[in-house]
Amino acid sequence: MDKKQKLEYIWGAIKRAYPKRKLVFNDGSPDSQIMIIGEAPGVDEEIQGKPFVGRAGKLLNATLETLGWQRSDFYVSNIVKYRPTDEFGRNRTPTPEEIEKFRAAIEKEIEAVDPKIVVLLGKVAMSGLGVEGAMGENRGKVFDKFNRKVLITYHPAAILRNINWEANFRSDLSKIRELLDA
Numbered sequence: 001m002d003k004k005q006k007l008e009y010i011w012g013a014i015k016r017a018y019p020k021r022k023l024v025f026n027d028g029s030p031d032s033q034i035m036i037i038g039e040a041p042g043v044d045e046e047i048q049g050k051p052f053v054g055r056a057g058k059l060l061n062a063t064l065e066t067l068g069w070q071r072s073d074f075y076v077s078n079i080v081k082y083r084p085t086d087e088f089g090r091n092r093t094p095t096p097e098e099i100e101k102f103r104a105a106i107e108k109e110i111e112a113v114d115p116k117i118v119v120l121l122g123k124v125a126m127s128g129l130g131v132e133g134a135m136g137e138n139r140g141k142v143f144d145k146f147n148r149k150v151l152i153t154y155h156p157a158a159i160l161r162n163i164n165w166e167a168n169f170r171s172d173l174s175k176i177r178e179l180l181d182a
Contacts, residue, residue, distance in 0.1 A: 006112035021082040035115040039124035040080035056156035079128040123157025
């Protein structure tokens with residue numbers, strides 16, 4: 001099976017497991033050497049069917065562009081493939097159970113894309129892929145996991161809530177180029 005077929009197989013399995021959910025799988029190039037993983041889709045992502053297209057996605061794209069990248073240079077996904085909502089229909093953080101349900105799928109997705117670098121955006125993505133500890137202690141660090149480099153930084157939605165973290169976010173993402181060359 002080639003990369004595209006593997007991803008279609010994973011996507012098909014997720015759709016069969018959650019037939020009544022509006023799902024969001026991925027965006028970008030599966031041939032990219034860089035995979036970006038967030039936590040879960042929001043309402044804009046649910047409507048458009050692509051990850052990171054709302055306000056947080058626009059910030060991510062703008063930050064990547066200031067660093068000389070285009071969104072199409074990346075493969076973009078989330079741990080949880082549907083929008084978690086509270087009793088009022090508002091976005092909420094995925095529960096540990098929801099994250100665990102999708103862990104095998106995201107690991108298979110990483111394996112299928114086979115990037116050189118995985119960028120984890122936020123605490124949910126970080127802990128969802130088994131990185132222990134607080135965001136403050138792991139942000140900006142590079143780990144070896146899944147036989148590849150894993151870079152951890154803030155989720156862009158966190159930057160929208162705390163603009164003081166933007167310089168760190170940009171600095172963390174600027175490490176991508178040097179990791180590719182390593």
